Amino acid sequence: MTGHDMIALGASAGGVEALIAILQTLPGDLPAALFVVLHIPAQTPSLLPEILNRTCPLIVLHPEDGAKIAYGHVYIAPPDHHLLAEHGSLRVTRGPKENRHRPAIDPLFRSLAYSYGPRAVGTILTGALDDGTSGLQAIKQRGGIAVVQDPNEALYSSMPQSALEHVAVDYRLPMAKIGPLLTRLAHTPVQTEQSPPPDEELRREIRIAAMETNALNEHDQIGKPSAYSCPECGGVLWETQNGNLLRFRCRTGHAFSPKSVLADQSEQLERALWAALKTLEEKVSLMRRLALQAQENERSWLARRYETQWRDAEEHATLLRSILMHGTLEPAVQADEEVDEADPETPA
Numbered sequence: 471m472t473g474h475d476m477i478a479l480g481a482s483a484g485g486v487e488a489l490i491a492i493l494q495t496l497p498g499d500l501p502a503a504l505f506v507v508l509h510i511p512a513q514t515p516s517l518l519p520e521i522l523n524r525t526c527p528l529i530v531l532h533p534e535d536g537a538k539i540a541y542g543h544v545y546i547a548p549p550d551h552h553l554l555a556e557h558g559s560l561r562v563t564r565g566p567k568e569n570r571h572r573p574a575i576d577p578l579f580r581s582l583a584y585s586y587g588p589r590a591v592g593t594i595l596t597g598a599l600d601d602g603t604s605g606l607q608a609i610k611q612r613g614g615i616a617v618v619q620d621p622n623e624a625l626y627s628s629m630p631q632s633a634l635e636h637v638a639v640d641y642r643l644p645m646a647k648i649g650p651l652l653t654r655l656a657h658t659p660v661q662t663e664q665s666p667p668p669d670e671e672l673r674r675e676i677r678i679a680a681m682e683t684n685a686l687n688e689h690d691q692i693g694k695p696s697a698y699s700c701p702e703c704g705g706v707l708w709e710t711q712n713g714n715l716l717r718f719r720c721r722t723g724h725a726f727s728p729k730s731v732l733a734d735q736s737e738q739l740e741r742a743l744w745a746a747l748k749t750l751e752e753k754v755s756l757m758r759r760l761a762l763q764a765q766e767n768e769r770s771w772l773a774r775r776y777e778t779q780w781r782d783a784e785e786h787a788t789l790l791r792s793i794l795m796h797g798t799l800e801p802a803v804q805a806d807e808e809v810d811e812a813d814p815e816t817p818a
Contacts, residue, residue, distance in 0.1 A: 471659035474615055475502040475541070476555065476586040477652055480575030480605070482509040482597025484625030486518070488645055489595070490525060493544065495649030498527035502656035504544040505555055505582070507575045509597065512550035519546050535562040547573035552679050554581040565679040566723030567702060569601040569730040576725070577679035579605025584668045584676055588613035588660045593648065596624035599729045600632035604717055607637050608672055615655060617641045617648060632729075636715045671710075678723045693719065700724050701734030743794055750787040754780050 481488055485508045493504075510516055522530040522544065530544040533553070537560045539545075545560060547553035552573050554561040561581075568574035575594075579602060582590040592609040594602045596619060610616050616639045621627035623644050633639060641651060693710035700707050700720035707718040707726070719725040726734070757780030764773035 472589060473501060473658050474589055474591045474655040474660055476505070476539075476582050476589045477502050477591040477593065477656070478505045478507075478555075478575075478578050478582050478609075479593040479595060480507045480579065480597070480602040480629075481595035482599075482601065482626065482629060484596035485509070486521065487625070488619065489518075489522060491645050492595075492649045492652075493522055493528065493530075494525040495646075496526065496528060496653060498542070500528060500653060500656055501541055502652070503539050503541055504528065504652075505547075505553060505578055506544060507547045507553060507573045507578050509571050509573070509601070510549050512572065514549060516546065516549050522546075533560045533562060536560065537562075547578065549573075552577045554578060554676065554680055555585055556581065557585050561680050563680050565681045566725065568679070568725040569599065569727055570701075570734055571601060574725075575602035576605035577676070580608045580672060581676050581679070583608040583612040583614060584672050586614070587668075588615075590614035591617060591652065591655055593617040593619075593652070594630050594633045595619045595645075596626045597629035598626050599628055599733060600727045601730075602629055603632045603636050603727065604712070604715060606633050606639075607712060607715060610637055610640075612666060612668060615640050617643065617651065619648065620644050632727075636713070675719075675725075678719075678725075693717075698731065701726070701731060701738060707731070740794070743790055747787055747790045747794065750783050750790065753783045754787060757783060 479489065479492070489506065489508065508518060516532065519530045519532055526544060528542050528544050530546060532548045533545045539555065539558055539560060545553065548562060550564065550572055551562045552565050554563065554577055564572065565577065568576050579592045582592070583605070590609050590612065591614060592606045594606055606616050616637050618630045618633045618639045618641070620642055621630040621634065624630050634642065643651060693708040696707045696709040696718060698707045698718065699705065702724040703720060703722050705720040705722055707720050710717050716728055717725065718731060757776045761773045761776035761780060764776060
């Protein structure tokens with residue numbers, strides 16, 4: 471009888487070290503195929519297969535689209551591409567970003583859940599925010615196994631912690647114990663009759679990641695319209711609620727968790743503030759120049775008007791600079807309050 475032989479690992483910040491530590495403990499004759507997503511910049515060539523091949527006894531590679539799945543192989547998602555596992559083969563696609571990433575962990579986990587049900591194992595390792603939580607939930611719902619690195623030892627605890635908060639995880643382990651567990655699971659027979667049938671929503675999400683559907687088709691939309699716009703393309707975000715897990719997807723297919731939406735909105739706000747600061751500083755410079763010119767031409771009334779405008783713009787620029795540097799409108803006042811509340815007898 472087949473074991474839990476379709477094993478996925480998802481990681482972000484700090485993930486290279488975690489993957490090296492786990493994969494080097496696996497036996498060379500492991501009766502399983504492994505699939506890995508590590509968040510990497512789209513424009514950066516990935517050396518991850520070369521790095522992992524130094525210590526991993528299995529064959530590590532970036533697969534081609536349509537490659538057949540084989541035991542003893544570790545398939546790494548290439549830069550700027552999602553990795554999806556179908557029945558016996560792989561898809562490597564440039565589908566819409568999820569949680570601001572391509573490759574993203576959720577599409578891989580969902581594809582394994584859909585195609586392999588209880589044979590699938592999802593493993594969440596170190597990383598920021600919460601990519602992988604939705605996909606791990608799908609694996610559990612299809613009878614698979616959920617494994618999470620102990621957040622207390624992860625370099626970045628957000629991803630493992632999110633999975634623990636939203637998914638009924640089977641194993642919470644330190645990194646050193648994950649490899650032996652995966653080996654044991656690969657040899658443990660699966661009870662396929664325990665697998666519930668996949669739902670239509672899961673199938674549609676996989677089709678979107680594989681670029682097999684027109685996401686603009688109203689009938690392919692998942693969830694209901696929300697009041698929020700997509701940080702990637704500006705379209706309306708549709709929201710879904712699966713248990714206590716809230717998610718968003720836009721009409722073109724971009725998908726987000728609430729944390730990812732907030733992170734992208736924060737970045738957009740910062741960009742807007744820097745642009746406003748640049749404009750204000752240019753206005754200050756121009757108003758000052760015009761005021762000096764009016765003064766030289768003995769038009770004092772006009773010089774005063776320009777000076778008032780430059781002083782106002784300078785004040786607004788100072789406020790914006792304070793927000794960008796300190797994340798607060800009144801850093802100096804806040805610091806003074808902290809000093810006032812301190813014990814006057816305590817030396818600085």
